[in-house]
Amino acid sequence: MTYQLRNVTIAIGLGLLAAVLTLVYVTNYRKHVQHGQQNVGVLVAATDIPAGTSGAQIAAGHMLKQETVPRTALVPGAISSPEQIARLVSTDTVMAGEQVSTRRFGNSTQLGVRAQLKGTMRAVQVSANPNQILAGTLRAGDHVDLVANLKGGSTTGGDPIHFDRIVLRNLLILRAPTTADGKGGNLTQPNQTFSVMFAVTDSQASKLMYVTRNSDGSGSPDGGWALELRPVTNGADGPEKVESSQTVLLDGLGAAERARVAGGH
Secondary structure: OOHHHHHHHHHHHHHHHHHHHHHHHHHHHHHHHHHHOOEEEEEEEOOOEOOOOEHHHHHHOOOEEEEEEEHHHOOOOEOOOHHHHOOOEEOOOEOOOOEOEHHHEEOHHHHHHHHHOOOOEEEEEEEEOOOOOOOOOOOOOOEEEEEEEEEEEEOOOOOEEEEEEEEEEEEEEEEOOOOOOOOOOOOOOOOOOEEEEEEEEHHHHHHHHHHHHHOOOOOOOOOOEEEEEOOOOOOOOOOOOOEOHHHHHHOOOOHHHHHHHHHOO
16 A cells, blocks of 8 residues: 555544544434423422421422423422422522422521421510529520519509519520520629520510510519529419519408508507
């Protein structure tokens, strides 16, 4: 074979190889494009899904609907079955029409206290001295009553009349008072204040605000209100009652003792 013929043969071979490689590339690219254009099933939000909604609530509330989209339009984490979020909670709002993605969901601990708020429930945080809020004893998940000392008028001489009563009952503690090191409040520093977070209804929030702003703490270092820790199990409530200096002095006394108190001796 002459030198010229050999070069021609090599050129033809290289040309055929290039043609084959081009054909393979075009075929694979066409398959890739066709695969990306295939429609796939995906779940989208049928209505707005607020943060804090559990997967079970979403399924029960018919908040999902099935749609088909091109495979290339799938968002990361898109789901095709409610089972994929059944044990999760939405950590962000999912707007109606959006593809539902596992990236918008997590466990309840990721949501924090928001996971415990539903319907009319609200989270309210107040600060007080450690004795008022049982610092060092109170834990998240405990239930407490709120007792307050309030002014209810004045005597003919102008002295204020005070009344005590349990204003709110069975409040859930979302966050207990802690110090900077994460431990309970230091009772050796009664002038230091700590924060406690309650779960209350919207109507209870108004009473809580009134008590913490208007309780009479002038005669007591504890601010005029305090928390009472309820039993962990089988908690019960006594009858509603308002206490005053008169009820405290006269409760349980016979007629003679009552007359003695009334006479001032």
